[in-house]
Amino acid sequence: MRCLLPLLLFACPARAEVPVVETDIPPVAALVAQVMGSLGTPGMLLDKGGDEHDLQLRPSQMRALNEAQLLVWVGPDLTPGLEEARAAVPGLQSLALLDDPATHRLDYQGGGVNPHAWLDPANASVWAGLIGDRLGLLDPANAAIYHTNAMATQAEISILDDTLAAKLAPLTQSFVTYHDAYGYFTRRYHLTYMGGLAAGDAIPPGASRLSDVHAAAASGTIACAFPEVQHDPALIANLASGTKLFVGPPLDPVGSSLDPGPQAYDTLMTTLTDALLTCANRP
Ligand SMILES: [Zn+2]
Structure with missing residues (x-):
C-alpha cells in the first residue's frame, strides 16, 4: 500500500x-x-x-x-x-x-x-x-x-x-526466422542464424530480403525457416515452396502463448530449443 x-x-x-x-x-x-x-x-x-x-x-x-x-x-x-x-x-x-x-x-x-x-x-x-x-x-x-x-x-x-x-549440439544447420529476435540465443549456443525476414520490429519483410532468402533456400545455403506465433505463417510457406527449405513449427520468443508463472522462463527456453531442433531432425 x-x-x-x-x-x-x-x-x-x-x-x-x-x-x-x-x-x-x-x-x-x-x-x-x-x-x-x-x-x-x-x-x-x-x-x-x-x-x-x-x-x-x-x-x-x-x-x-x-x-x-x-x-x-x-x-x-x-x-x-x-x-x-x-x-x-x-x-x-x-x-x-x-x-x-x-x-x-x-x-x-x-x-x-x-x-x-x-x-x-x-x-x-x-x-x-x-x-x-x-x-x-x-x-x-x-x-x-x-x-x-x-x-x-x-x-x-x-x-x-x-x-x-547439450540439446542444441546437433543443430548445425542454418535457419531464418520471421523477425530478428534470436541473436542472443544463437550466439549463446553457437548456432548458424541467417537473421529475420523482417528488417525491424514493426516492419513487414521487404521484397528484396525475401528474394535473397528465397535464392539462399533454393541453393541450399539455408536449411530451415521458422514462422512465429504472432505472424501469418503463409509468408514463410510461400518462401519455401519450390525449394528444399524445411518449415519448422512457429516460434514464440516472448512466451506470449504460455501460462504466466515462475516456470515460464524455463518453458519458453525449452520450447524454443525443441522447436529449433526440428531443423536438425528434419526428414
Ligand atoms: Zn520481438
Missing part, C-alpha cells in the same frame, strides 16, 4: 509490506515470480498472443500500473508504448533491465539495440540478481528472502543453460 497523503509519509518510512510489482512480458514475470517466491505474485501487462513490440495499455492495465510500486520491464527498446504510461504514474519505480550496465546487449544485424536479451540465460541470471536487489531495497524486512530466492533462480538458470547447450 502506497502512502498517498504526504502528511502520513513519516508514518511509514520503511515500508514493511511486500511491494506490488508489475512486469511487461512472461520471461520477466517468471523471474520476478521466482524471486518473490511465496511473498507475492507480479502482474504482467502483455496479453496472451500479444506482440511485445506493440504493447498498448488498456484502462484496466493502466489502473493496475497505478497500483504498483515497481515496474520490472525490459525497457523502452522492447515496449515503446509502455514508456509513456510508466512515466505518467507518480512514484512508480522502474527497473529497466536492458538498460542496466550488467546486461549484455547485442545489436540487430541491421543496427540498433536488439531488446530480446532474455534469450541469453546469462542475462536472465543477471536480471534475477537485479530483481532481488531492488526488491530488497523496497522491502528491507524481506531482503534476505529475495536474495536467497535470486540465488536459487540463478542456480536453476545455470542448469537450464547446460541442458539447452
Whole structure:
C-alpha cells in the first residue's frame, strides 16, 4: 500500500509490506515470480498472443500500473508504448533491465539495440540478481528472502543453460526466422542464424530480403525457416515452396502463448530449443 497523503509519509518510512510489482512480458514475470517466491505474485501487462513490440495499455492495465510500486520491464527498446504510461504514474519505480550496465546487449544485424536479451540465460541470471536487489531495497524486512530466492533462480538458470547447450549440439544447420529476435540465443549456443525476414520490429519483410532468402533456400545455403506465433505463417510457406527449405513449427520468443508463472522462463527456453531442433531432425 502506497502512502498517498504526504502528511502520513513519516508514518511509514520503511515500508514493511511486500511491494506490488508489475512486469511487461512472461520471461520477466517468471523471474520476478521466482524471486518473490511465496511473498507475492507480479502482474504482467502483455496479453496472451500479444506482440511485445506493440504493447498498448488498456484502462484496466493502466489502473493496475497505478497500483504498483515497481515496474520490472525490459525497457523502452522492447515496449515503446509502455514508456509513456510508466512515466505518467507518480512514484512508480522502474527497473529497466536492458538498460542496466550488467546486461549484455547485442545489436540487430541491421543496427540498433536488439531488446530480446532474455534469450541469453546469462542475462536472465543477471536480471534475477537485479530483481532481488531492488526488491530488497523496497522491502528491507524481506531482503534476505529475495536474495536467497535470486540465488536459487540463478542456480536453476545455470542448469537450464547446460541442458539447452547439450540439446542444441546437433543443430548445425542454418535457419531464418520471421523477425530478428534470436541473436542472443544463437550466439549463446553457437548456432548458424541467417537473421529475420523482417528488417525491424514493426516492419513487414521487404521484397528484396525475401528474394535473397528465397535464392539462399533454393541453393541450399539455408536449411530451415521458422514462422512465429504472432505472424501469418503463409509468408514463410510461400518462401519455401519450390525449394528444399524445411518449415519448422512457429516460434514464440516472448512466451506470449504460455501460462504466466515462475516456470515460464524455463518453458519458453525449452520450447524454443525443441522447436529449433526440428531443423536438425528434419526428414
Ligand atoms: Zn520481438
